[in-house]
Amino acid sequence: MGILEVKNVGKRFGGLQALGDVNLSVAENSVHAIIGPNGAGKSTLLNCLVGKLIPDTGSVMFDGQSVLGRKPFEINQMGISRVFQTPEIFGELSVLENMLIPCFAKRDGAFHLSAFKNMLDDKEIIDRAQHMLEEMKMADKHSMNAASLSRGDKRRLEIGMCLSQEPRLLLLDEPTAGMARADTNNTIDLLKQISDERDITIAIIEHDMHVVFSLAERITVLAQGTPLVEDTPDNIKGHPKVREAYLGETQDAA
């Protein structure tokens, strides 16, 4: 039994069956990739996992508890963090503040009225945030406005913010979309390092086959809202059905 169990999930938007009948099991401490051509329902599936969408049918269990009907912030407090396709950070805040917020959220919960404490007196939180910035190799940028970071740094910051919450499951939505090759490789290395060093499960949605095959231990191929196959990267590469439905259509297959 995996840490994330998706059973018979279906989602319809008007006349479009975005997800047919998705079954997916993500094993604890693994890196699981979900791939598929455009419109295969990858993002819809992800949104069903984090509470942005509620599936019409089926169940989503995280660590034995249903996530359905819970709000995104509640699901996050259960231990699921999400990294977005375009980095979602607090652009107007400093890099350090960006890191402080998830640390506060982790310790103090979804709402905590501490209007008279001085933020900078909270050594525990400050240390934690600074430690995380060092780990992300961004300690020297702590006072910069987050909006002025480079694209790659924004991505690192966002991943660092998610990690500072010590999530059990990290969901990544095309983390290297629109990145230069060098930045992509850096992100791959970072994610590899994260999965090696931590007790963390990573589920990743990705277009870039290079990223998928360098990271994933299991791959699920989604096509037209249903999983086609689920297997190890080596088997997926040679799988005839996958070639036909997905790899065959793109240049990445070569």
Place this chain on the structure above:
Amino acid sequence: MLKLNKRDTLLFVIVTAMVLLAPFLLNPFPQGSSMAQMFNAGYPDLMQRFVIFGILVIGFNILFGLTGYLSFGHAAFLGIGSYAAVWMFKLLSMNIIPALILSMIVAGIFSLVIGYVSLRRSGIYFSILTLAFAQMSYNLAYSVLGNPSSSYNLTNGETGLQLALNDPRILDGAAAANGALPVTKLFGLAMRDSYNLNVGGWLFTFNVGYYVAGILMLISFYISIRIFRSPFGMMLRAVKSNQQRMNYTGLNTKPYTLAAFVISGMYAGLAGGLLSSMDPLAGAERMHWTASGEIVIMAILGGVGTLIGPIVGAGFNEYFKNILSKINDGVLHQWLSFLPDGLENFIVGILHYFVGKGWHLTLGLLFMMVIIFLPGGLVEGGQRLAKMFKRKKTDDGSDSNNTPAE
């Protein structure tokens, strides 16, 4: 000092000094001179307005400046606070303390309800909802709950709620025995009492009401600094910056915005209570939507999201409103008498529309210029000036003591 960092302490000390010394600072011209009539602002009524509107805008800035939620109905809380205070004067005592406490509580309850509903939406829809609530409150106060012949006359409609000789005033009913209306006081100090100091040709007025309101403004300002520097304040700025990231970071944005809304509503209630404490008469016009708009204008004029901006904006607005409405054609002729007659009449004819009753026009133009050239408000202007001087003097890297960042 006071658990503030160096810059904030400096800022707080400067503001404190300005509030305490305002009777001197605002009366730069000798009593009786023509300049004094026009530009002196050191008389109690106006000084009280400076600090009371300061409180109002400081509170508004906690909501609008930090979370970015633009409330267009804050005058409702000001009005509600005013009514609550007058009722306290009528029923309980002329002491302003119970009145101010009740104004804050009642305004807090109203803002909790209005905020709970309005915060279901963001952006322009939020603004429209608050505007609708404020106009509903205004109409309730103006007519529905203000019918003098009905048995639930809470607001006394058009006339406004005022004191009467036969009010119960449970705690100090006998005070009105001499046949005059009692005056608002803080224990033994009457709000309208003043001490006049004559130095040379200058007259300085130290008014009890002004100092009470001024000290409350300093407390409000101090609390606002603490909120800006607290984790709560950072969360509010995070709401403004990226709500999506907040939700996916396990934070529930709704109680944060609601708390900010209620805090700013209570600030407005306090300001309303103080207005009534200075002059125990509460009218519905305080809740009119133009009054709400004025709060927004003061906040933007000063600098949204900065600590000192609200005070600067409120002061600027009240000061210019005051002097512009005092200037009339006679004064203009006097000022321009050095010009040839024809030209003088021509210029006065044009300026006529910008002063006196036309003060809105000038203030509107000033507002437009600030928006266009100083989007960060007057505070940004100050920061630019400070930078220019700093560049000449030293190359100390730190800039501006007004930014909320740490």
